[in-house]
Amino acid sequence: MRDILGDLDRWQQQGEAMALATLVQVHGSAPRLPGARMLVTRSGKMAGSVSGGCVENDVVTRALEVLNEGRAVLARYGIADDSELAVGLTCAEIEVFIEPVQASAAWNAVRAALATHAPPVLAVALTPVTLAGRSLAVGVDAGATGTIDDVLDPAILGAARALLGSDETTVLELPHAGGSAAVFLEAFASPLRLVISGGSHTAVVLARMAKQIGMHVTVIDARSAYLQRERFPEADRLVHAAPGKALAELDLDGAFVVSLTHDLKFDVPALATALRSGALYVGAMGSQKTHARRCAELEDRGLGSAELARIRTPIGLDLGSRSPEEIAVAILAEMLAVRSGHDARPLRERGMAASGAGARAR
Numbered sequence: 001m002r003d004i005l006g007d008l009d010r011w012q013q014q015g016e017a018m019a020l021a022t023l024v025q026v027h028g029s030a031p032r033l034p035g036a037r038m039l040v041t042r043s044g045k046m047a048g049s050v051s052g053g054c055v056e057n058d059v060v061t062r063a064l065e066v067l068n069e070g071r072a073v074l075a076r077y078g079i080a081d082d083s084e085l086a087v088g089l090t091c092a093e094i095e096v097f098i099e100p101v102q103a104s105a106a107w108n109a110v111r112a113a114l115a116t117h118a119p120p121v122l123a124v125a126l127t128p129v130t131l132a133g134r135s136l137a138v139g140v141d142a143g144a145t146g147t148i149d150d151v152l153d154p155a156i157l158g159a160a161r162a163l164l165g166s167d168e169t170t171v172l173e174l175p176h177a178g179g180s181a182a183v184f185l186e187a188f189a190s191p192l193r194l195v196i197s198g199g200s201h202t203a204v205v206l207a208r209m210a211k212q213i214g215m216h217v218t219v220i221d222a223r224s225a226y227l228q229r230e231r232f233p234e235a236d237r238l239v240h241a242a243p244g245k246a247l248a249e250l251d252l253d254g255a256f257v258v259s260l261t262h263d264l265k266f267d268v269p270a271l272a273t274a275l276r277s278g279a280l281y282v283g284a285m286g287s288q289k290t291h292a293r294r295c296a297e298l299e300d301r302g303l304g305s306a307e308l309a310r311i312r313t314p315i316g317l318d319l320g321s322r323s324p325e326e327i328a329v330a331i332l333a334e335m336l337a338v339r340s341g342h343d344a345r346p347l348r349e350r351g352m353a354a355s356g357a358g359a360r361a362r
Contacts, residue, residue, distance in 0.1 A: 005114070012101075072100070075098060106137040113139055128181060169186045193217075206258070207232050219238050247270055256339075257282050262290075264297060316333065
């Protein structure tokens with residue numbers, strides 16, 4: 001959703017008629033997960049993706065038909081045959097819901113929630129055709145906006161409220177008028193939060209990359225020259241203050257905190273605050289010699305070995321990084337691995353390990 005909002009707003013301002021395609025179900029291993037979206041304008045512009053390129057051409061064709069006919073459709077794509085012109089995927093079956101973009105109370109509620117980083121849930125009816133495209137939204141306060149069907153709404157609301165705060169999707173099957181109705185539910189989690197202490201060149205690049213994957217970014221620096229909006233045009237918040245003081249005033253539970261200042265008088269207070277918080281990730285740039293000095297000062301502040309062991313330094317994955325851009329990639333990659341609980345091994349090693357386990361089992 002967040003990936004296409006900028007294009008949607010711009011094209012709406014230009015008066016473009018648009019269709020929205022949403023990946024709602026995946027059976028097998030597909031390039032994208034449910035909730036992936038793609039916009040198509042009547043003039044032929046595209047934004048986003050629902051399959052990584054496998055079925056997009058056909059989605060565009062169907063989207064233009066949806067705009068011409070004014071009604072939503074649920075398209076199903078299976079595994080393609082060997083024909084060069086076949087439409088489909090190599091190892092999965094997917095369902096894509098394509099609807100005209102229209103203003104609705106539920107859509108507006110979700111947009112407003114996302115703008116404030118609140119975690120809403122959106123429900124959209126897929127079938128039958130009499131309900132297709134109707135929507136309702138549930139906000140963080142569990143209040144509802146919009147309606148799909150007076151009889152179905154209570155069950156939909158119960159399922160939607162159960163998903164609040166997660167990033168899950170599901171298709172709810174409900175009895176309706178002697179048949180059944182399918183409703184796609186998508187929960188939008190609050191974005192991951194990155195707090196950067198120190199407005200260095202690496203911080204500039206890291207902030208930009210983090211925003212590109214949907215993170216909420218705060219940059220802190222006591223030095224005004226380092227904290228110009230021109231340096232961080234996409235950051236959500238710039239805080240001109242001593243890092244230790246500024247971090248103490250933030251909610252760091254579940255946040256990613258990195259110190260990129262190379263200066264102990266900023267590093268140590270920032271790390272002391274982060275380590276005593278519920279931050280999910282605490283990283284610091286610097287050599288092993290610098291880190292030894294940091295740890296000595298942090299011990300003087302009463303931090304123990306278990307707390308000091310939480311500091312990730314040298315920061316980032318071992319990619320042989322040298323430039324600020326490469327270092328930012330390494331930091332972001334490590335943060336994503338921590339978020340997912342993965343060990344950041346090459347994917348082919350995971351495949352080889354699984355194959356080896358299978359061979360031993362046989």
